[in-house]
Amino acid sequence: xxxxxxxxxxxLLDSKIANLCFNSTGSVNKFDRETLTSLNEAxxxxxxxxxxxxxxxxxxxxxxxxxxxxxxxxxLFAQEDEVLLSWLQLxxxxxxxxxxxxxxxxxxxxxxxxxxxxxVILSTDFRIGDSSAKVGLxxxxxxxxxxxxxxxRLPRLIGADNALEWITTGKEQRPEDALxxxxxxxxxxxxxxxxVLLQMLEDAIAGKLDWQSKRKQKQQPxxxxxxxxxxxFSTAKGMVFAVAGKHYPAPMxxxxxxxxxxxxxxxxxxxxxxxxFIKLAKTDVAKALIGIFLNDQLVxxxxxxxxKAAHHIDQAAVLGAGIMGGGIAYQSASxxxxxxxxxxNHKALExxxxxxxxxxxxxxxxxxxxxxKMAQVLNAITPALDxxxxxxxxxxxxxxxxxxxxxxxxxxxxxxxxxxxxxIASNTSTISIDLLATSLKKPERFCGMHxxxxxxxxxxxxxxxxxNTADSTIATVVAYASKMGKTxxxxxxxxxxxxxxxxxxxxxxxxxLIADGADFAAVDKVMEKQFGWPMxxxxxxxxxxxxxxxxAQAVMAQGFPERMATSAxxxxxxxxxxxxxxxxxxxxxxxxxxxxxxxxxKERDNAAYELLAAAFGPVKEFSADEIIARTMIxxxxxxxxxxxxxxxxxxxxxxxxxxYGLGFPxxxxxxxxxxxxxxxxNYVAWADKYAHLxxxxxxxxxxxxxxxxxxxxxxx
Numbered sequence: 001x002x003x004x005x006x007x008x009x010x011x012l013l014d015s016k017i018a019n020l021c022f023n024s025t026g027s028v029n030k031f032d033r034e035t036l037t038s039l040n041e042a043x044x045x046x047x048x049x050x051x052x053x054x055x056x057x058x059x060x061x062x063x064x065x066x067x068x069x070x071x072x073x074x075x076l077f078a079q080e081d082e083v084l085l086s087w088l089q090l091x092x093x094x095x096x097x098x099x100x101x102x103x104x105x106x107x108x109x110x111x112x113x114x115x116x117x118x119x120v121i122l123s124t125d126f127r128i129g130d131s132s133a134k135v136g137l138x139x140x141x142x143x144x145x146x147x148x149x150x151x152x153r154l155p156r157l158i159g160a161d162n163a164l165e166w167i168t169t170g171k172e173q174r175p176e177d178a179l180x181x182x183x184x185x186x187x188x189x190x191x192x193x194x195x196v197l198l199q200m201l202e203d204a205i206a207g208k209l210d211w212q213s214k215r216k217q218k219q220q221p222x223x224x225x226x227x228x229x230x231x232x233f234s235t236a237k238g239m240v241f242a243v244a245g246k247h248y249p250a251p252m253x254x255x256x257x258x259x260x261x262x263x264x265x266x267x268x269x270x271x272x273x274x275x276x277f278i279k280l281a282k283t284d285v286a287k288a289l290i291g292i293f294l295n296d297q298l299v300x301x302x303x304x305x306x307x308k309a310a311h312h313i314d315q316a317a318v319l320g321a322g323i324m325g326g327g328i329a330y331q332s333a334s335x336x337x338x339x340x341x342x343x344x345n346h347k348a349l350e351x352x353x354x355x356x357x358x359x360x361x362x363x364x365x366x367x368x369x370x371x372x373k374m375a376q377v378l379n380a381i382t383p384a385l386d387x388x389x390x391x392x393x394x395x396x397x398x399x400x401x402x403x404x405x406x407x408x409x410x411x412x413x414x415x416x417x418x419x420x421x422x423x424i425a426s427n428t429s430t431i432s433i434d435l436l437a438t439s440l441k442k443p444e445r446f447c448g449m450h451x452x453x454x455x456x457x458x459x460x461x462x463x464x465x466x467x468n469t470a471d472s473t474i475a476t477v478v479a480y481a482s483k484m485g486k487t488x489x490x491x492x493x494x495x496x497x498x499x500x501x502x503x504x505x506x507x508x509x510x511x512x513l514i515a516d517g518a519d520f521a522a523v524d525k526v527m528e529k530q531f532g533w534p535m536x537x538x539x540x541x542x543x544x545x546x547x548x549x550x551x552a553q554a555v556m557a558q559g560f561p562e563r564m565a566t567s568a569x570x571x572x573x574x575x576x577x578x579x580x581x582x583x584x585x586x587x588x589x590x591x592x593x594x595x596x597x598x599x600x601x602k603e604r605d606n607a608a609y610e611l612l613a614a615a616f617g618p619v620k621e622f623s624a625d626e627i628i629a630r631t632m633i634x635x636x637x638x639x640x641x642x643x644x645x646x647x648x649x650x651x652x653x654x655x656x657x658x659x660y661g662l663g664f665p666x667x668x669x670x671x672x673x674x675x676x677x678x679x680x681x682n683y684v685a686w687a688d689k690y691a692h693l694x695x696x697x698x699x700x701x702x703x704x705x706x707x708x709x710x711x712x713x714x715x716x
Contacts, residue, residue: 003045005038010046016053017201018046023060031116031148032069039120040094047101054201055098057107057124058194064109064133065117070142073290074716077281084281088274091116091148096266099123099218104204104211108197109133110190114172119148122157122218125211126204127183128197129175130190135183138170140250142293143286143667147277151257152269153218158182160222160229164236164258168244168251219266222258233259247532247667250280284677288669291714292659295652295670299489302653303482306490309472310479311421313337317393319410320400321348321383324427326355327455328397331484333380334360340393342384349383356381359456387417394419395480397449399427402551407431408439415440423476425449429500430555433466433493443468449477450497451486452661460660461486466493489657492647495559496552498654499661501642502671504556504564505634505696507549507572510537512693513630514612515569517620520589521604526627532665537631538589539602541572542582550576563638563695574615580608633687634696639671640703643713651713672713680707 003010007024020042022029029035046055059065076087098105098120106126107113113121113135121127121135129135137150145151146167155163158181166173175187188196204211224232236255244251257276261269280286314337318328321343329352332339343349360377363369382389390396396418400410407426414424424446426436437443448464461481465474474490481488491498514520524536533540541549549572556564566573575581575588582588583600591605613619622630639654648654655670668674675683683699684707690697706713 002049003042005034005041007032007035008038008042010042012049012052013198015198015202016051017198018049018052018055019058020046020055021058021060022065027061028063029059029061029065029117030067030069031065031120032072036091036094040090040097043094043097043101047097052103053205054103055101055105055124056197056201057105057121058197059108059110061111062132063111064107064113065120066112067115067117067138070290070293073142073281074287074294077286077290081278081282084278085274088147088277092270092274095120095123095149099215104201104209106197106201106204108193109135109184110193112172114138115146116148119146119150119153122149122153125214126185126200126209128186128188128193128200129178129184130188130193131175132190133175133178133184133187134172135175135178136170136172137167138172140168140248140254141170141289143248143250143283143289144280145250145254145257145273145277147273149266149270149273151254151273152261152266154183155222155258155262156218156220160224160232160258160262161236164232164255167254167258168236168240221264222262224262229259229262247285247665249283249285253280285667287677288667288673291669291673291716292655292666294716295656296487298650298652299487299656302490303478303488306475307479307482309475311394311423311472311476313394313476313480313483315392315394316340316480317342317390317396317418319343319390319396319398319414321352323351323355324451324453324455325399326352327359327453328399328427328451329381330356330359330377331455331486332480333377335484337480337483338380338382340382340384340389342387342390344385346385349385353378353381353383387414390414391417391419393422395423395425395476397425397427399451402428402431402548404431404435407436411436411446412439415442421445423447423473425477427451430496430552432495433464433469437466437468444470445473447473447477448493448497449481450499452499458661459487460499460657461488462497462499462657462661463488463490464493464497465490487656487660489653490649491657494645494647495555498642498648498657500552501556501560501647502635502638502658503662504553505638506631507537507541507553508564508696509631509634511567511570511572513622513627514571515567515616516622517617518622518627519619520571520608520612522622523627523631526624527631530624531628531632532667534663541575542588542590542592542602544582545584546572546576546581546588547584569616571612571616574611575608578611580611629686629690630693633690636671636675636683637687637696637699637703640700643672644700644702676712676714680711680713683707 001011010020012018105124107121107124109129111132118135118137137146139146162181178184179187203209240251253276257272261272316332316337317340318325319342321341329339329341341352360374396414398410400406426448433448437446440446447469450462452458452460463477478488520538524538527533527536557566580587583592586592589608590602592600595601642648651672655672658664658670687699
């Protein structure tokens with residue numbers, strides 16, 4: 001052993017090849033400041049050691065290096081530009097030191113080598129991956145670009161077109177794809193990784209492989225003539241803007257950096273990367289996207305702790321087939337938990353099975369599944385017309401119609417059938433868990449499990465705790481949701497729980513705008529194009545269904561009459577009364593007809609405008625700022641109330657619930673990150689301008705006090 005620290009150790013093999021092994025004391029290798037310092041020290045020791053013939057980089061963990069330590073980012077990015085620049089220059093001087101060693105170098109990649117982990121192996125002459133290897137530069141997903149030379153070395157190694165795709169999308173690359181473009185020099189099985197690595201290095205030392213020219217290629221300008229460069233970068237800019245749009249500047253900045261540095265040698269090109277990195281690191285978008293990553297880690301870590309008290313689940317059941325039941329059945333079966341799908345008639349069961357089959361067929365057509373996998377998943381779904389098939393289930397998800405009487409009857413029936421320790425959950429979006437629990441003899445084994453539609457796409461599951469719900473029940477449902485590939489967030493019971501409770505004030509703000517003469521299509525355009533929602537409020541109501549919206553609105557009005565009582569002038573109620581249900585029957589705020597793929601296509605409908613004009617008068621123009629204020633302030637205030645009342649446990653979980661459950665624009669980070677970015681005092685002043693519109697626009701006393709004290713919801 002010639003060097004040892006908490007993150008790296010170096011030994012000199014009998015062949016006089018140095019093995020630099022990443023082996024953090026934690027569960028995974030990360031490129032944190034400690035690892036960067038250790039790498040610098042280790043390379044100095046290696047340089048000073050005589051008779052070394054070559055160097056290999058390896059990992060003692062299941063993953064090579066999962067990336068930089070993102071927990072350090074927000075504090076680091078808040079520093080002065082000079083501090084950030086010195087950090088980037090230090091890191092790159094270390095990676096350059098590795099690249100300039102006077103003998104060949106190679107890296108053996110197992111598992112993930114992402115971000116800084118990918119950039120360090122770009123500094124070696126050869127890279128060998130095993131069948132588990134996944135490489136990539138995901139920085140643009142965090143609102144930044146690679147900062148340890150990734151924009152410089154990768155294009156020179158795999159070509160500008162390939163590098164632009166890797167960096168702008170931030171996608172992980174499978175070993176065979178990385179081999180195809182020349183990132184990997186070889187791919188082998190895990191058991192042969194070390195032997196292939198050492199043999200390749202021996203061949204390089206013996207002169208059989210030209211390691212000097214491979215190294216030189218990464219240090220010189222890109223080999224592109226003017227026409228090739230024009231085509232590559234023009235095409236990339238068009239494709240990136242179409243996908244990322246104006247709200248996510250990092251992918252376009254990455255294209256600009258690679259284009260600007262194309263004719264530069266390594267050192268000059270690195271300086272271009274540094275300046276662009278610093279500029280992006282200071283943006284609100286980077287702060288928001290990094291915040292989402294950290295919040296996601298927090299939510300997942302909380303789930304892992306909760307799961308420790310979970311009961312074992314090897315058999316599930318869903319009550320109620322159809323689209324929702326079929327979606328739940330598909331998700332459970334596809335993730336390895338067999339499930340019984342029970343309904344009272346054959347047609348519903350056929351609909352549920354066809355929903356699962358449709359999702360599996362789509363996977364098959366995209367090459368993400370196989371006929372064997374499809375058959376396996378379908379075989380794990382058992383349709384049933386009576387309760388006897390449900391008896392072995394460890395967990396039962398009730399997903400019948402959103403009617404408290406029907407749900408209570410079904411819950412009481414199933415409790416008679418299942419084992420005493422089986423957990424029962426209700427997939428309800430609005431009905432009180434405590435109310436439904438009154439139909440059960442053992443309410444401690446009952447809670448809410450609110451899936452979002454479509455089940456296979458939406459990542460969030462709200463797990464709703466009733467006043468009698470046992471911790472083990474919550475743990476079991478959290479475990480089941482996690483096993484299904486979902487992100488569970490535990491909330492307390494109240495009308496609408498968390499997500500719908502904060503959504504309907506947003507709809508109330510929209511309704512009031514329409515009543516005052518706003519054009520719903522203009523509102524949608526502002527909320528989509530400027531604020532960043534995937535759908536504006538009118539379009540979202542059409543997709544949800546006016547009948548569903550009408551029902552949920554009534555629940556919210558009953559639960560919070562002071563703030564959410566329905567108005568006589570209400571566009572949602574008007575549409576519902578005219579049986580304009582949205583996509584369900586082809587007419588809502590918009591008209592819908594099937595496109596070539598059979599999906600509903602949104603079109604203008606003059607009848608909707610005539611209906612609204614008759615009720616509310618002629619259309620008036622509102623500024624984008626007023627549209628955003630009048631829709632968002634009610635949602636923000638209600639989210640704050642949910643935190644203050646303990647409905648949601650933390651700002652991080654609230655923000656993730658909004659991003660994963662409603663599609664809140666990720667570049668804004670969620671309600672609390674959005675307010676923090678604006679500044680609490682500024683937000684209070686903004687809301688106060690609209691306080692005359694009613695209780696939904698009035699901030700809480702606690703928020704007002706926090707703003708006066710210059711306090712924060714987030715400490716980073």
